Amino acid sequence: MLSLTTCTSSFGLTWINGLVTGTARAKAQPEPAPGSRLRRMLSHLELADALLRRRFDEGTSSLTCAIESMLASVESAGVRVRMRDEVYCYLIRHHDLTDLVPVVVGAALERFADRAELSLEVYRDPEIDDQYLTLYVRQERYDDTIMDTIKEVWREYQSDLADKSGWLLVTTDFGPPS
Numbered sequence: 499m500l501s502l503t504t505c506t507s508s509f510g511l512t513w514i515n516g517l518v519t520g521t522a523r524a525k526a527q528p529e530p531a532p533g534s535r536l537r538r539m540l541s542h543l544e545l546a547d548a549l550l551r552r553r554f555d556e557g558t559s560s561l562t563c564a565i566e567s568m569l570a571s572v573e574s575a576g577v578r579v580r581m582r583d584e585v586y587c588y589l590i591r592h593h594d595l596t597d598l599v600p601v602v603v604g605a606a607l608e609r610f611a612d613r614a615e616l617s618l619e620v621y622r623d624p625e626i627d628d629q630y631l632t633l634y635v636r637q638e639r640y641d642d643t644i645m646d647t648i649k650e651v652w653r654e655y656q657s658d659l660a661d662k663s664g665w666l667l668v669t670t671d672f673g674p675p676s
Contacts, residue, residue: 561596565589568596572603577633578617578676588620588631592664595631598655599666602633605651606668610635615675621667630665636675644670 565586573579589596599618606616614637621632635648651668659666 561593562590565593565596568600572600572618575603575607576611576616577603577607578615580617580619584620585618585631588629588664592631592662594662595664595666598658598662599631601658602651602655602666602668605654606633606635609647609651610637613637617676630667633666633668634673635668635670636673637670638674640670640672 569579569582569586569589579585589599603616603618610616614635617634617636619632619634620629622629635644637644648668648670655666
């Protein structure tokens with residue numbers, strides 16, 4: 499079952515589990531006289547608007563399905579997705595990361611699966627207005643090799659981040675698993 503998720507973009511559209519609604523409404527215009535040129539133009543504009551909305555809704559719906567599917571597969575692999583709605587909204591805004599997340603998770607699972615908890619979260623910087631997706635590695639006991647192992651994971655995907663709109667970091671906060 500999908501959780502109700504709402505994200506509002508900077509251009510005034512709100513996503514609710516794949517449904518798109520406009521937040522700005524046009525003021526009602528007086529109806530033109532029947533058969534007038536203006537009425538025909540309005541009809542064409544309304545038709546074009548309906549077609550564009552339908553295409554956008556279909557595209558957004560497939561995007562939300564792709565994100566939901568990816569998050570479900572990440573969770574089924576044993577990765578904890580903390581504050582799932584925040585992660586989902588971040589991926590809606592930076593949907594070009596959707597194909598990279600499973601690659602990074604796979605690389606991290608190869609190295610940490612048997613000895614650490616992996617948790618996918620949105621990090622919000624307390625000092626500046628910045629946020630990014632973070633895959634935290636948390637262990638019961640930390641040794642001197644953890645940062646080297648995290649760097650190995652980083653090397654596998656760092657070049658793929660160059661053309662992405664968002665950011666994905668693998669790190670540890672040296673906290674215990676939940």
